[in-house]
């Protein structure tokens with residue numbers, strides 16, 4: 001599905017290039033040296049070139065001051081050749097994330113983080129939909145899995161995943177329950193879910209007991225496991241994933257226990273190779289959208 005979205009984007013990029021002479025251009029801002037963020041940004045840059053878009057990685061030291069980060073963002077806002085700005089989160093400790101987000105030009109904000117875009121989304125006005133929630137809705141639609149009338153339980157309420165996703169699901173007429181770290185008796189809610197979304201950030205956290213038989217389970221989590229024993233407990237002693245930890249030093253696991261979920265869920269997204277590639281595909285789509293809006297013919 002991610003491939004299908006990328007192919008659609010590539011076709012439309014070509015069309016835009018023919019019409020305006022310019023391919024869309026994304027600036028990916030990475031502050032600090034978080035290993036996972038570096039991989040994400042590298043993948044996003046590679047995905048841009050695959051669909052014919054231009055991109056630039058803007059790398060800032062972890063010691064960069066708040067003012068310097070915001071100044072860099074403002075310069076990108078003022079650059080007529082930048083269509084989309086992606087701010088890779090999390091930011092290093094000490095930086096005020098809200099202030100940095102507020103510095104983004106809403107028209108170039110391809111992850112829909114700016115309050116203007118988040119507000120437009122709430123009001124059902126045209127807006128860039130945050131990439132991970134957009135990918136999840138696309139996944140359900142392309143699989144023809146119904147949303148309307150279903151009970152969706154979203155575990156996690158972050159600004160970038162859980163919260164916007166819960167709004168999108170509600171707008172699609174699901175009945176939505178949002179759970180978080182203070183939810184008492186989590187399993188009593190998650191077991192009611194027709195559609196269960198895990199966006200928590202704890203490896204294999206949702207177990208079989210959390211999942212209703214026949215549920216659709218979307219695992220957003222991406223967690224690094226570097227302990228062989230821990231990997232064996234989750235994937236089984238003979239799993240190639242355990243070998244991966246031995247040979248490569250780590251493997252990735254979602255927020256859902258993969259073996260226990262596989263025994264109960266009707267549908268389960270894999271980690272890696274599930275929500276991640278869809279997120280990147282939706283980032284490309286949002287960048288294309290921003291480029292089209294910026295280059296639309298001006299009415300006279």
Ligand code: NDP
Nearest residue numbers: 156157158161180181182199200201220221222275276279
């Ligand atoms: P955040 O840390 O911002 O939010 C985590 C959420 O989980 C919070 O709302 C938190 O609750 C909740 N939570 C934490 N512990 C528990 C618990 N014990 N029980 C119930 N809820 C809990 O994370 P993100 O939303 O940014 O990311 C979540 C996961 O998704 C991470 O693994 C991340 O790497 C992954 N991710 C993957 C993407 C992809 O493309 N595949 C994209 C973005 C994220 P509270 O609000 O109370 O603190």
